[in-house]
Amino acid sequence: MTKVSAAEGLTPKAMEVGESGESVEGESSEGVRLKKELSLLNGVAIIVGVIVGSGIFVSPRLALKFAGSKGMALIVWVLSGFLSMIGALCYAELGTMIPKSGGDYAYISEAFGDLPAFLYLWGALFILVPTGNAITALTFAQNILQPLTPHCEPPKDAVSLIAAIVTCFLTALNCYNVKWVTRVQDSFTAAKILALLVTFFASLWYLFSGHTKNLENIMEGTITDPGQIAIAFYTGLFSYSGWNYLNFVTEELKDPYKNLPRAICISMPVVTLVYALTNVAYFAVLEKNEIMASEAVAVTFSVKILGVFSWIMPLFVALCTFGSLNGAIYTSSRLFFVGARNGHLPVAISLIDVKRLTPVPSLIFMCLVTLLLLMLNDVEALMVYVTAVEAIFIFCSVSGLLWMRYTRPKLMRPIRVNLILPITFLIVCTFLVVCSCFTCPKEVGIGVAFIALGVPIFYVFVMWKDKPSWMLKFCDNFNLTCSKMFLSLPENSKEL
Template sequence: MAKVAATQGLQPKAIDVGEADDNVEKESSEGVRLKKELSLLNGVAIIVGVIVGSGIFVSPSLALKYAGSKGMALIVWVLSGFLSMIGALCYAELGTMIPKSGGDYAYIGEAFGPLPAFLYLWVALFILVPTGNAITALTFAQNILQPLWPACEPPTDAVSLIAAIVTCFLTAINCYNVKWVTRVQDTFTAAKILALLVTFFASLWYLFSGHTENLQNMMVGTNTRPGDIAIAFYTGLFSYSGWNYLNFVTEELKDPYRNLPRAICISMPVVTLVYALTNVAYFAVLTNAEIHASEAVAVTFSEKILGVVSWIMPLFVALCTFGSLNGAIYASSRLFFVGARNGHLPMAISLIDVRRLTPVPSLIFMCLVTLVLLMFNNVESLIVYVTAVEALFTLCSVSGLLWMRYTRPQLSRPIRVSLLLPVVFLIVCTFLVVFSCFTHPIEVGIGIAFIALGVPLFCIFIMWKNKPQWMESACNAFNIACSKMFLCLPEDSKEL
């Protein structure tokens, strides 16, 4: 992870993550640079497409398990949407105040300096992004294979193989052309919203047929233990995760000062409404016992209500997860590209394909890490593990918003949210992190330990300036090999 001044034509720009970048909006007529190709519609499709993925099909049973009752679980889902909306509005202010790609990495760096920013990048690289992608890919594979094994679970090896294939396929599309990525995203976002609306209208038909028993006494059994409520919120928030992904690609968004907040304000209410309706549909058709026993609530729902066409629900789930994985791969690859551009990852990850103008090394590296994590499939532990760590850094980003209002009031803020919103967000997220430690101490402890592991790595690879010559030479050789292998150059280099 050393920041290396590479030789033989590779001249990376060593930038401090906290350094102001006055030229973010400037389009270069020469050299290699990512293009501004994302419209408002594309931005909405990325946010909705990334959010509506595996979570809405995996999390309802876990939310009900910890909430205790259908009524409380529905409250958790709606409040999770409102909390995500508050966070997204705070990020709209951050994204227009600091119009850089990289999301939390850029904001934490501006507010608190390079070490906290590196820790976020370190955790995102090996926990947040690949784990979320792995869960989504496994959910896609599970559902695309389910019709072939209607009476039992598909073989584990087959699920892992299909998950690996779809991850590699979408990575290849992202490497080839950004316009292909946005077309796939727009198409599958529309398909997944349609799929969830079909679920809701099917449940309405079921209710109008006289089956209202499952919606009676919805608050019976409500759990009031703070630790369990915190985990219930984790499962809900996991399903909303991705609301900050458009901030990862701010530099590729047309007119970000207008389109970033607009995309957020359109996307979040749509997702919250669709999620609430989908959960009402599940709760109307399935009993508590059926939801608890199901690993894929949507499939159980379809088997009970759709009869001979129940195979269509696994297909819908596969469509949703395919689009979600596509958007996540696109957006998160820019996070690692920006981190490498700032010297916090190997410079090779910041290289851009000279023909297609895509960050090919970053995409391939992320694909490889995701393939490794496909071997782990304890979804409940992974959700707590990922959401607890993500909540800590989201807390850090929103704290940075408040801190920069105090220390840097001169910064331009095209969007300025009410002070009440970040304060409420901080209080609720602090509650979730603290109380989840009592219910799942091992998962939260592992996440915190992994964050702490990044401190010595930062000292060795970033702060240590007088590195041995053999380390410098090895890094140079690796960077140049990647440049030749993928026909890539650093940003703003002139094409050869």
């Protein structure tokens, strides 16, 4: 039986990165630790699988709403993909320069210190990750139930229930076995790309049959207000969100110096092309009013063009969102695992299951927060909310790249991007955040206020060293209870 002491093994051991950029993992290789099991194919599948999820089935309506015309909406989609590619290339340098799991958390910590890193972790813990997962789960449930209620919207309680069930199921799968997770991810990624290509070719058949009126005057009604355009980009960028998720699991990627940039460079053009083709398909088949009135654009598309086979599209959407949620749960749980390992979250979240070598407490905690957010069930507000906060922290990460170019020029950089790329990315991010403040001040304000709330939390729970004995005792008992409950130990610990 595994024995754990409250004094031994429950202190997080952070991995350090020296000036060479190589991780120092400690002397023992026999302890409990995450395995390097992700190949290049797995990396591509994770990026594509996480990106191609709920966004492509939710955002077309919202992008069209704020862009005003089909033509402008297409421009927004392509430019969003281009901007995401620039960001991904910057993250390729960051990921190979700082080969730690945790993504933005690790990069912000290295560049600016503990407080900004904690604020990212705080925002990710309660905004970025669970909100994105909640949107994906709600989209899965919406499209699964839509064929059962073709003439009205599915009941909100039923949607929330199905979303909660799929979230719990995928969390359990991630707790059980990493190999099963990657197999599911590979399979569903291939299925979702096939599904979107079927959508495009069906629309080609529709166009060649002489139905071209929906693509005439596609720039009519274009909105030029900067604030509206910024929100249109938010909806597009939300659909591309996930391009940095592979950076969360760098420590589990085989040969990360080669495979991380390769996976990014393969994935992003594929996703951009698929998204552009899918939007062309929607716009060719559906009129503007039909898109604006639909909560499930893919289902409306299938009813109009596939007839008796329209049930296929909700199935395709379910495949896409299921795979996306699976990949997001897998990668983002490592973020909280790393944060806890570095002392910015309770030690219990950094524990690893001694048999399955998965961060079970981190996965379960993230599942609980996601379940709470499922009760909101307002996809549009959640989308603006999460994208505004994400843009702020991605701005910080890319700023860190420029800052470390100046302060740590000798740090090993297997990939070194041209300075024009991060500067361009920062300018666009600034434009989007500032302009969105005028259009959606409530959502952006709530996000910024919540980030600011993390400052006193940091000083009380992280920086305050002379905590009362009762608080220390409570924390030790909580960590020990979680260790026994989940049969888990900190990284590099040995079974006794």
